[in-house]
Amino acid sequence: MPTMHRTALLLLSLLFLTFAVDGHAFAQGLSNSSSRVDVRVAPERDAVVAGSDLPVAVTFDHDEHWHIHTHAPVVPTELGSADMYIATAIEVDVPEGSPLTPHPQFIQWPDPVTIEVAFGVRPVDYDVYEGEAVAFLPVTVASDAEPGEYSFDVLATYQACDDNSCLMPVRGERHTVTVRVVSAEEAATLGSGEAADGEAAAAVFAGFDVGVWERIRSGDVPVEVVAFDLFGLAFALDINTVTGLLLIVLMAGVGGFLLNLTPCVLPVIPIKIMGLSQMAGSRGRCLALGATMAAGIISFWLAIGIAVASVSGFLATNQLFQYPLFTIGVGAFIAIMAIGMCGLFTVRLPRFVYMIEPRHDSFHGSYVFGIMAAVLSTPCTAPFMGAAAAGAVTQRPDMALIVFLAIGAGMAMPYLVLAAFPKLVEKMPRTGPASELIKQVMGMLMLAAAAYFIGTGITGLFVVEGEPPSNAYWWVVGGLGVAAGAWLAWRTFRITPSLGRRVAFAGLGLAFILAGSHIAWHFTRPGPIEWVYYTPDRFEQALERGDVVMMEFTANWCLNCKALEEAVLYTDRVTEALRQPGVVAMKVDLTGNNESGNAKLASVNRITIPLLIVFSPDGSEVFKGDFYTVDQVLGAIEEAKAASAVAQR
Known part of the structure; x- marks a missing residue:
């Protein structure tokens, strides 16, 4: 198990190091929404007494002709997919033990303004926030608060747009609110409390609904929705209702399950089925190994959820592949797995390599195999998953974690079922030349996948803006496919005298040879369009x-x-x-x-x-x-x- 933990830590470190190094570079040179929107955060009063209530104004002051999306955008079908629109959000970060309790679930959002925008095929009406739009954050002060200064942070997420384009969104822009708690005696000398900005503050807070304090104290739970646009069907679910939360989690889980049927993941499933079949004689161990692989899958998706909830600017999983170092790392990871699967670890390699040998009869091998399957799924999306994940991105951090955990659980479910019912896989070849040949051929095909990722990453490192990237690595990808087919055909004739099996598997090998040759030619030839x-x-x-x-x-x-x-x-x-x-x-x-x-x-x-x-x-x-x-x-x-x-x- 310690080895498994080190492997998981290695992968998570690679993931977050990639964001730390490349994420900053990704943001350089992009027009930022903060250049068109001035965000100000101010409490109604600078000084309050223990047990009092305090509204805080979060003002979005827009340049002329600019606006931001609402906190729950209702996107007309003419404007495309709703998951592409960055909802305005306000989160809070309160130090532990603070007597100040913000209530972001009771934020009073400004009234939207309907404007005409032309993001899509033709101009349509769309609700936005513009001008000086003020949202009110209710804050309560503990009745036993000691006098002194206390602070908390307000984090604003928004995206500035004009009537036909948008700037790079700002996520988690931090603003510090400082409030002074004073004694009753000092408060008496201040009257009703120190005004934060005199008459100007009074004008700003005139729109605040004081009825919210009664709702907070009565335990009322406000409506908090996640908007979906699924195959053209627009709807919203309230995450504070049991039904709404369960439906969101269910859709995320179904999307995760369907990831197994995408071209990214489907090729590795036979490998794991064959591995489980080797353990079919021991139901308990088979279940344990299947559960370990499921844990690897869930761990990766949970790491993605943590990144979405905590890494500024990370909003979509396929952003990972814009970072060449991550793509190269994925390719190297798959290559090491493939070398082990081909049985080439008899060659002495560095010690760390043996930590991630994909042996299906070991717990660390199954765990790492689960991580690999999850990593392979990131360039692909599946129905239901995208809508659920995009909705979670705009919600509070715990919602993002729940949704991505459900995606991982859904993807892991088939392997748990196969492990729990080993009779489903026990007819697969367990040992012998046929089993080894399948592993070797699949290992060579995984090497082709590794060449694809490494080639893509290296190309990304050296590509020049305004010039086409190199496609030369496709010759390596195709060549490995040809090699896999040739090996399958030749070894089949060596290990079986059966004419039927020779014809069938030699034909399959020939198909691999033709496919590999076509791939190399197809992706390196000049296309019919002069780009x-x-x-x-x-x-x-x-x-x-x-x-x-x-x-x-x-x-x-x-x-x-x-x-x-x-x-x-x-x-x-x-x-x-x-x-x-x-x-x-x-x-x-x-x-x-x-x-x-x-x-x-x-x-x-x-x-x-x-x-x-x-x-x-x-x-x-x-x-x-x-x-x-x-x-x-x-x-x-x-x-x-x-x-x-x-x-x-």
Whole structure:
């Protein structure tokens, strides 16, 4: 077990070191929402007596023509997915033992203002906070509070936007509130208490509803909702009700379960099933090993929940792969696992390598295998999971932990079931040449996955903004696939005389050879689209020429992006439309730390990819979508061209 703990600590250290080193770099150069919004925090009075109540005003003062999202955005379908909108939030950090008790669940939010925005295909009405918007935070003072000065911190999260773009969100901006508790005698000399700012303070606090104090003392529980937009169905659940909380946790768990069916995780499932089958004769040990793997999965997702709750600026799991050091680390981790699976640990390697050998009959091996499966799932998302996780990001930290814990539990559930009922897997080969061959072939395919991650990470380190990243590593990925197929075919003829098995497995080996060759050729060949790689100057020049710009946000590590390119953008109809005069295909590649690309992604109010936007020559967005069809892309290009023609008349 100590080895298991060291391994977990190693992975968590890698995760948080990545954020500490690269997260700062990621934020550099991005336009920050604080440049357009001035946040002020002030109590109604600087001095209070023990047992009193004190409202605190959190004022969001916006520049002209700028606004922030409400604390519970209601996003029209025309504006895209609701999980991309950063809700305004106010959290508190109170020192232990403080006599001051803030009640953030009873915050009185300002009335929203309805404006017309053009984030999507066409302008729509949208509720926001703008101007001088004041939220009131109720604070109570303990009846036994001793005289003295006491402080707590208010943490503000918000995102500034104008009518067609957004800046990089600010998360957890810290403001300190200091309150002086005075004796009754001193209070008598101050009258009703010292005003924080005289008449100006009185005007600000005129909108405060004093009825909240009665609600707080009566034990009332306010409504606190998580908004969802699932397959076009918009709804909200109150997390303070048992039903609402259970439904959110259930959706997160189902999403975690479905992660096992994504291309990221599916290839490793047969490996674990085979490992469990080796323990099928001992039900107790089989269950223990399955539970240990489940613990590895849950530990990783819990670490992600902690990062979401505590690391400023970390809002989506696929942000991890924008950090080349993390991607290389994942690849090295998988490579070590693969080497052990191929049985190559007979070669003397450094001592630490043996700590993470993926032996299915050991607890530390099962635990690390669970972590690996969870790490592999991070580039993918599953139905239900995204909505639940995005909702949790905007809520209090304990909600984020609960949701990500549910995702981990859902992903781990199949392995617990298989371990609890070993008869489901006992027909798999346990020992002998066939079992070893399967492990060796799967190990070689995992080496191909490792080459993919390491190649992507190295490319991210050396990529130059405005230039295409290298795809040379795909030859290594494809070559390992070819090697796996050749080994499978050759070893099958060596270990079995059965004609049927020779034909079947040799055919499977041939399929691996063809697939590996195709992958290497396909991902290194020039595509049918002549991409212009994004820089701010190139984008502005295209608009100045009067061009329609189809902008794709993508990255080498984004498998969904590549699938959409192949299925939609590389079709004959779309490529023909992109060859027309006055139409530019522009790619924003986020493989590495592309500062200007990340700034552009933030400016269009998105934090994740894939994403496609069609701009008309005046810079307005005609279409924006995470997933799209051929007809949508063609229609948007024609609409942008028509708008340009009308503007030129």
